[in-house]
Amino acid sequence: MEAYRQEIILGAVAIYMLFCVLTGLWAMKRTKNSSDFFIAGRGLGPFVIALALFSSTLSGFGFVGGPGLVYSVGVSSFWMVVISSTGYAIGFFLVAKRIRMIAELRNCISLPDIVAARYKSEAVRFLMAVTIVLGVMGYLATQILAMAVVMQAILSGTVMFADIGLVACVVISSAVLIFYCVTGGIIASVYTDVVQGSIMMIAGTLILFTAMSVFDGGMAEATSIILADDSEAIMPFGAAGIMASLGWFFVFGLGLAGQPHIITKMMMNKNISDNRIILPMSLFGYIMAALLWISIGVVIRAAVIDGVIDPLALPDDAASVFLSVFASPLLAGIVFAGLFAAIMSTSDAFLNIGTAAIIHDIPKAIRGHSIRNELFWARVVTVLLAIVAASFALYSYYTDATLVAILGAFGWATFSASIFPVVAIGLNWKGATAMGAMTAIVAALLINFIVQLAGIVLPYGISGGLLSFVTSLLLFIGVSLLTKPPQLDADIESVLDI
Amino acid sequence: MQSKLIYVIFAIVVLIAGVLIAISLAPPVANSGGIPHPDIPGMQAGGDGAARLEYIGNLAFAFQCLLLGLIVCLCSLGVSERRRSRELMIYMGSSLGFMLIVWWQMYSSHQAFLESGTTAYFMGFPIATAWQVYGTWLGAIPLILIYSIGFRKYIYTSEDEEKFDRLLAERKVAEQDQPRKQASGPQ
Numbered sequence: 136m137e138a139y140r141q142e143i144i145l146g147a148v149a150i151y152m153l154f155c156v157l158t159g160l161w162a163m164k165r166t167k168n169s170s171d172f173f174i175a176g177r178g179l180g181p182f183v184i185a186l187a188l189f190s191s192t193l194s195g196f197g198f199v200g201g202p203g204l205v206y207s208v209g210v211s212s213f214w215m216v217v218i219s220s221t222g223y224a225i226g227f228f229l230v231a232k233r234i235r236m237i238a239e240l241r242n243c244i245s246l247p248d249i250v251a252a253r254y255k256s257e258a259v260r261f262l263m264a265v266t267i268v269l270g271v272m273g274y275l276a277t278q279i280l281a282m283a284v285v286m287q288a289i290l291s292g293t294v295m296f297a298d299i300g301l302v303a304c305v306v307i308s309s310a311v312l313i314f315y316c317v318t319g320g321i322i323a324s325v326y327t328d329v330v331q332g333s334i335m336m337i338a339g340t341l342i343l344f345t346a347m348s349v350f351d352g353g354m355a356e357a358t359s360i361i362l363a364d365d366s367e368a369i370m371p372f373g374a375a376g377i378m379a380s381l382g383w384f385f386v387f388g389l390g391l392a393g394q395p396h397i398i399t400k401m402m403m404n405k406n407i408s409d410n411r412i413i414l415p416m417s418l419f420g421y422i423m424a425a426l427l428w429i430s431i432g433v434v435i436r437a438a439v440i441d442g443v444i445d446p447l448a449l450p451d452d453a454a455s456v457f458l459s460v461f462a463s464p465l466l467a468g469i470v471f472a473g474l475f476a477a478i479m480s481t482s483d484a485f486l487n488i489g490t491a492a493i494i495h496d497i498p499k500a501i502r503g504h505s506i507r508n509e510l511f512w513a514r515v516v517t518v519l520l521a522i523v524a525a526s527f528a529l530y531s532y533y534t535d536a537t538l539v540a541i542l543g544a545f546g547w548a549t550f551s552a553s554i555f556p557v558v559a560i561g562l563n564w565k566g567a568t569a570m571g572a573m574t575a576i577v578a579a580l581l582i583n584f585i586v587q588l589a590g591i592v593l594p595y596g597i598s599g600g601l602l603s604f605v606t607s608l609l610l611f612i613g614v615s616l617l618t619k620p621p622q623l624d625a626d627i628e629s630v631l632d633i
Numbered sequence: 634m635q636s637k638l639i640y641v642i643f644a645i646v647v648l649i650a651g652v653l654i655a656i657s658l659a660p661p662v663a664n665s666g667g668i669p670h671p672d673i674p675g676m677q678a679g680g681d682g683a684a685r686l687e688y689i690g691n692l693a694f695a696f697q698c699l700l701l702g703l704i705v706c707l708c709s710l711g712v713s714e715r716r717r718s719r720e721l722m723i724y725m726g727s728s729l730g731f732m733l734i735v736w737w738q739m740y741s742s743h744q745a746f747l748e749s750g751t752t753a754y755f756m757g758f759p760i761a762t763a764w765q766v767y768g769t770w771l772g773a774i775p776l777i778l779i780y781s782i783g784f785r786k787y788i789y790t791s792e793d794e795e796k797f798d799r800l801l802a803e804r805k806v807a808e809q810d811q812p813r814k815q816a817s818g819p820q
Contacts, residue, residue, distance in 0.1 A: 367679020
């Protein structure tokens with residue numbers, strides 16, 4: 136079997152991609168209007184939503200960047216994972232019920248639709264849509280780049296594609312993604328999410344057992360090797376330090392309820408009461424899949440320190456090196472398929488919300504109504520958005536080889552800071568005003584971009600994301616308290632009372 | 634929805650901002666955000682853990698306590714004010730207590746390691762890290778239980794469901810009336 140390692144991996148990935156294409160074709164028949172395309176007609180069951188929620192949460196960032204971060208900064212990055220139970224709890228307490236109610240009551244098909252209804256403000260809708268487009272570009276580019284890098288690693292191991300370039304891999308992987316997103320919209324997206332989520336859970340569990348068998352003493356031996364080399368790296372705050380770690384806890388924990396690709400899925404379930412089982416199911420799935428992040432990262436760091444393998448050329452190589460050195464070909468095939476699943480399940484969600492922002496929300500905010508023939512234009516813009524993001528990914532790769540993980544974290548932080556206060560608090564506090572919402576969004580975007588682009592380094596590892604998040608929370612509540620309480624529409628007021 | 638909870642949340646966020654400012658103004662420590670590993674390129678090391686916490690250890694501890702308080706307050710905000718009973722607040726308070734215990738155990742285990750240089754292991758990780766990995770993951774489980782088990786009591790009661798159904802029905806009637814009014818034109 137070992138002799139056919141690359142063929143087995145390639146076969147698993149090819150079967151997975153074929154499945155995505157077939158799902159797209161199947162879903163096309165069920166996609167009759169823009170409501171079907173963007174929110175699946177609000178008719179999805181709890182199992183589908185639960186898997187779609189967690190598989191969208193754990194992206195290529197989790198499968199590629201996560202183990203890479205453990206390799207480079209040790210336990211610090213665990214904070215992004217262990218926060219999941221808190222993050223999901225906050226998301227469901229604050230968002231799940233009311234976003235679903237307003238979506239049905241006002242026929243909302245996007246997050247900017249929700250905030251426009253809540254704040255009675257087209258300006259808030261516009262700012263939210265722009266935030267989504269900006270964040271989606273960075274995040275989607277990251278996902279496409281991760282997908283292409285992994286595909287290149289797989290294909291270059293075969294004789295036939297030994298010299299394949301990154302551009303060709305971007306084209307192939309994007310083509311599959313675009314096909315099923317364009318044909319089947321969100322219906323294809325969530326049903327592929329079901330399989331993607333299942334693969335990710337299986338992959339995470341199998342990898343944990345494989346990782347535990349790398350050292351005779353199991354995980355304890357791996358962590359003791361790291362401890363002997365640099366104790367802080369395996370202690371709770373890792374190499375990055377206490378404030379970087381707690382900052383990630385803050386941004387990733389609270390921020391989950393501000394991720395548009397995740398909370399938009401909370402608008403899609405058939406029954407509101409399903410939320411009570413969606414929450415534990417999503418969390419269970421996430422934990423199973425995230426085992427990969429922790430176990431690969433720890434074992435690879437220990438293996439390099441112990442001299443079992445050579446130092447990695449790039450931290451992001453951690454997962455692929457682990458699979459090629461320690462995993463059986465069959466497991467490697469499953470995990471690589473899981474990796475593509477993780478990337479694609481997040482990418483399709485981003486394509487969907489980005490497209491909705493461009494063809495539905497921005498025109499509605501500017502002209503007062505959305506464009507005609509939304510379904511047709513949704514498909515056109517999905518293609519264009521993917522092409523622009525892929526071009527951005529290639530440009531970033533060849534001109535600035537920044538870690539995939541850091542780009543992913545930046546995207547998450549931007550969404551957290553600008554969307555969380557407006558949506559998560561705004562849906563639960565009648566005193567929140569449009570002025571408070573606009574101030575928070577603008578401040579969050581400005582701080583995130585300035586800190587990132589200017590390369591500002593804050594003391595003690597405090598991240599720009601944390602700074603922008605705390606600032607936007609302060610401004611949102613503070614400005615809302617200082618401005619005149621809004622006169623809410625009767626139906627929205629009733630929803631906020633329920 | 635009109636309670637003072639938002640003021641509590643605002644106060645916690647102000648305190649968090651204050652703690653961040655205090656940390657920013659603390660004397661700098663060379664390895665506070667990690668240092669390059671001496672032998673392995675691309676890998677970061679933490680270095681002297683005690684030195685990293687010398688000026689900001691207590692502030693960082695307070696930061697996390699405030700954050701955990703914020704999390705529980707936000708979850709409470711997500712429950713309609715009419716349902717925020719004494720019983721619910723006891724559950725929420727207990728959840729916060731549980732999370733604070735986990736945090737304290739993690740922090741104090743780390744401090745103990747920094748003083749002694751030795752540690753026991755639990756399920757593959759040094760004790761302090763085990764508190765982080767398993768404890769933090771489990772720390773929010775009480776909140777999830779409150780949501781899932783208490784769903785029909787606190788989150789979305791039968792009464793809420795009926796009220797929402799009425800809202801939907803009213804909306805439907807209003808939407809049906811609108812075209813009729815538009816068709817009849819101005820009188």
